Amino acid sequence: MLGVAAKALDAGVDLLVLLAGTRVSLWLQTYERFLAQLDGSTADNAYMRRNERLILPQPADILFEQRADPGRYLQRPLGRQALRAGRPIICIVPKEDDHLLALRRFLTDIITDDYLAARVQPYSILLLDDEADDASVLDSAKSQKITPRLITAIWSGDPDEAATRHAKMLATYVAYTATPQANYLQATHNPLSPRDFNAALRTPGATGSVSPRSTSYTEAGGVRSYYCGGDIFYERLHLSGDGSLCQASPFPTVQSGEAESELSQRREALRWSMLSDALRCFFVGAAVRSLDQGWENAFTHDRVYPTAESARIAAKGPHTMLIHPSAKKEDHFNSALDVVRWSSSRPGREAEVELGPDTDSSRISVEGLARRLLLEETEWSAWLGRFESSRMALSTLPKAPYAPICLAYWPAVREALLTRVFPNVRLRVLNSDPDSDDRPRFDLTQTEDGFSIPADSLSIFVAGNVLSRGLTLEGLTTSLFVRGVAEPAADTQMQMQRWFGYRGSFLPFCRVFTYEDQLQLFKRYHANDDALKTEIIASMALSEASNGPALVLQGASFVATGKVEARKVPLSPGPRPSIKLVETDVALAKHNVDIAVNLLDDGLWVPLTDDHGRQRGLIRSEPVGLCRLADLLNRLRYSHHDPSLDDELSQRWEHYARLLGIGNPLFTPPMQSPQEYGTDPQSCPYSIAAYLRLWSHLVSGHTAPGLYPTDRPEVPWTYSDAVGAGAPEFYLAFRYGPSLARDPRLAARGVHAVTRERTATGQSLQTLWGTRGYGGEYYGDEFVDYYFHKTHPVPSIQGSASWRPRGHPGLALFHVVTESELPNDLLAVGLGIPHGGPDHIAALRV
Incomplete structure (x- = not known):
């Protein structure tokens, strides 16, 4: 800026x-x-x-x-x-x-x-x-x-x-x-x-180019100069165990037979445990850094220097910690008092420390810290091994400046804790309360006698919403994020991740402590953010007319933003989408029936019989691929459903193509009489066809920022085993009803029509799927093809709409529908889609 x-x-x-x-x-x-x-x-x-x-x-x-x-x-x-x-x-x-x-x-x-x-x-x-x-x-x-x-x-x-x-x-x-x-x-x-215009600024990292433009650019200075964002914190070291930069704990939920008081005790114990681990991490990291050459007085606040330059040389750099307990200001002061309690108590007895009404919420007990170090030295020294694990995992980055951290250094580290760290640490509450500080102090302090190192060179900050904007915490190494919210908003919580930044010079000492569900949210925010940046960067290379706003993503458990009302539109049409649209116009109805007739002339069709020898329909002996089925659905025509390309529901497919670098359009409605959607996207044949084309593109190994498999929403698509697993194939079948179809061509092939009631408008069916298969004696219509291809295990629809397992074939079941007052047959289609396809949730304006 x-x-x-x-x-x-x-x-x-x-x-x-x-x-x-x-x-x-x-x-x-x-x-x-x-x-x-x-x-x-x-x-x-x-x-x-x-x-x-x-x-x-x-x-x-x-x-x-x-x-x-x-x-x-x-x-x-x-x-x-x-x-x-x-x-x-x-x-x-x-x-x-x-x-x-x-x-x-x-x-x-x-x-x-x-x-x-x-x-x-x-x-x-x-x-x-x-x-x-x-x-x-x-x-x-x-x-x-x-x-x-x-x-x-x-x-x-x-x-x-x-x-x-x-x-x-x-x-x-x-x-x-x-x-x-x-x-x-x-x-x-x-x-x-x-x-x-829209533009996304690139960040310095290990890779990246100007053309084609990417979200990062190669920084010649190495990791010291990298911007460390979600790729570093959430992806690079996520399999490094104790060396991972994110340490997540499962949030305690009620167990069988557990009383509310017992659950509360477990949660309180975990809260103290997370605080203890985070504080030990912060203190030991500061001590290790203080042993580096030139860092001897980096945290010594009471030393005065004659010039600003000499004070700046001594300061070296800050080492800070963030505790984010909630949005409430009183919780900030209570959390600061918890740190005071922790510093004064014996291990495991923190809650027993009674503080008077006049207790200074910023006063940490130096003597108490020394006692804790003596009583739990094993827990403190363990952080040397954890930092070393991180260092080794990061050592492959260009120009990694990190020296080995050996357990033999512990005596020196222990001495540094007692003499350099404990006496100089400060505890600060940052919020709008008059009794708190308004911002951190990272500038040199000037007095009548000279200059001192910055006041917050070694500080623990407790804060909330003040950190949901661009306030910078320099030297942030340790973050404890235990804030909870009923419906998280991605933009607000992205802003709260103050640990992102230029941390490359001290990255092995960085840690984020939070709950597992919160970490999963952070990872989803990062994936969606990466998708947003990728699309904007892709649009920057296009013509000015194409450089419009990018598609915003959200999640099943969070919204994109709480500032604007938005609707959630999933990418996947679900496990069994029903195209219940029907066309009564004679010409268009005949066009759709012609599709069915021509389909029966393509390939070998055989009777589809159940285990009791009863014929349930016809099935094509060989399945078809995703793109073939997409083309088939795209040929359906309706007078009341011809989605306009200007609709946001339609434009999202342009966003996907831009994001993924797909040259041919995914969404291709007839455009004969463009209008508003006559049905929701999950029942639109053209939207389902676009989804199938997108899936076909992605299985060949393309990156897909923000997308994830339908059965593993916690795993980014790019890192899932869906990539390269091959595209699913779909069996085509006709569902039999009680009487022959009216169209003589279908009747000649033995196709029987079903009877279904239409909605009040007459433009769609009230229901499509017929036989449900409850009781386990026979398969429902959604899985009728399993009688033919014999894939196991056969899914069950007992109580819910079950997905077909990943790797199973899909189904497109055509229904020829007849009504006594209509002179022609109608055509509807039900699909069974296996797990493993791409998904995400788009945020569109209401």
């Missing part, structure tokens, strides 16, 4: 507005980064470049003791001076309504219509919206939310208008976020919704 800002200023943009999040901590973090990384100044010397640009607020207005309100820090005299001198104006403001209102008034007052009319060149505005999914999303046209409208009013002057307020004013709005789900799903009437 700052790089784009720099290029825009170099190109002569007149006004740069940075919307720096909704929280004070994020606003100040962005402001300080702007000064250091773009302006090349500090809060103390920024005034020295005032003849080159105007920055509002001035550093003194927000970075020192008293923060000025927007009515004071947006100084009109300074703005008018900058305009007269032709200097760019840079406004860095939080995305809060009062700040946005004040900014609009400020700009209206100084950039007047008379000033604009007198200009030769248009006045150019670039607005960069950081964390654009936070407050900038408009969920509906009737929403009373004002923030997005106040943003557009910065250039329009009116919250109800989107165009610039003068012909000689040009405005560009660029939204930045790591989680754009809500931005893509929001109503398009929001002027801030993505319209003209």
